[in-house]
Amino acid sequence: MADSRPVESPNxxxxxxxxxxxxxxxxxxxxxxxxxxxxxxxAANAYLGLFAGMTVSASIPAAVIAMAVLRLxxxxxxxxxxxxxxxxxxxxxxxxxxIFTLPAMIILNAWTEFNYWQTTxxxxxGGIIGVLFTIPLRRALIIETPLRFPEGxxxxxxxxxxxxxxxxxxYLIYGSLIGALFKAGETGLRLWSATFEKAAxxxxxxxxxxxxxxxxxxxVGYIVGLNIAVLIFEIGRxxxxxxx
Numbered sequence: 728m729a730d731s732r733p734v735e736s737p738n739x740x741x742x743x744x745x746x747x748x749x750x751x752x753x754x755x756x757x758x759x760x761x762x763x764x765x766x767x768x769x770a771a772n773a774y775l776g777l778f779a780g781m782t783v784s785a786s787i788p789a790a791v792i793a794m795a796v797l798r799l800x801x802x803x804x805x806x807x808x809x810x811x812x813x814x815x816x817x818x819x820x821x822x823x824x825x826i827f828t829l830p831a832m833i834i835l836n837a838w839t840e841f842n843y844w845q846t847t848x849x850x851x852x853g854g855i856i857g858v859l860f861t862i863p864l865r866r867a868l869i870i871e872t873p874l875r876f877p878e879g880x881x882x883x884x885x886x887x888x889x890x891x892x893x894x895x896x897x898y899l900i901y902g903s904l905i906g907a908l909f910k911a912g913e914t915g916l917r918l919w920s921a922t923f924e925k926a927a928x929x930x931x932x933x934x935x936x937x938x939x940x941x942x943x944x945x946x947v948g949y950i951v952g953l954n955i956a957v958l959i960f961e962i963g964r965x966x967x968x969x970x971x
């Protein structure tokens with residue numbers, strides 16, 4: 728006999744902020760901070776993506792920074808923090824869309840240079856279309872099909888513990904200072920080289936080993952974890968074999 732008890736759906740979760748509670752959400756300070764973080768994290772991911780071939784999520788760092796900054800104001804809440812991290816995440820996604828597609832136009836000789844206004848127009852239209860497509864995708868991927876997105880769940884948990892005062896901001900500051908000192912010693916003072924390369928002939932073939940200890944690459948490797956790092960290493964090794 729079949730069990731007639733109702734099955735609890737993951738979509739029936741109780742909202743953290745109930746609909747009966749009215750809190751300020753789209754405020755001036757949240758919009759300004761969201762735009763600033765969007766620009767900063769988009770620029771950082773653009774550099775990182777062109778340098779390392781991959782980007783990292785801006786949602787969690789933006790959520791931590793938003794909690795620390797907005798607590799300086801008397802009346803801030805989790806909805807404002809969510810607006811800020813959403814804006815920063817959108818900027819990072821837009822940067823990824825640009826750096827992984829538009830350089831192909833140069834490689835294909837379709838473009839000979841980057842026109843500022845043309846590139847801005849393409850990026851802006853691409854961002855708007857991407858935001859509009861999230862409307863039907865939300866129903867298909869979240870409402871009708873109860874998929875769980877680990878990054879979204881993690882960001883939500885970070886926002887929930889925001890009442891602790893944004894303690895995680897200190898780790899971002901420490902990491903930034905260490906990375907800046909390392910980069911200054913390498914590029915500014917030339918105390919050491921971040922690149923190690925060695926090649927030798929072995930039985931008629933060339934064996935090559937190279938490593939880059941850039942703070943950006945070390946940080947990306949730590950964020951993505953060992954499994955993804957090994958996959959990137961395998962892809963790079965296969966690419967080198969094809970060139971040989």
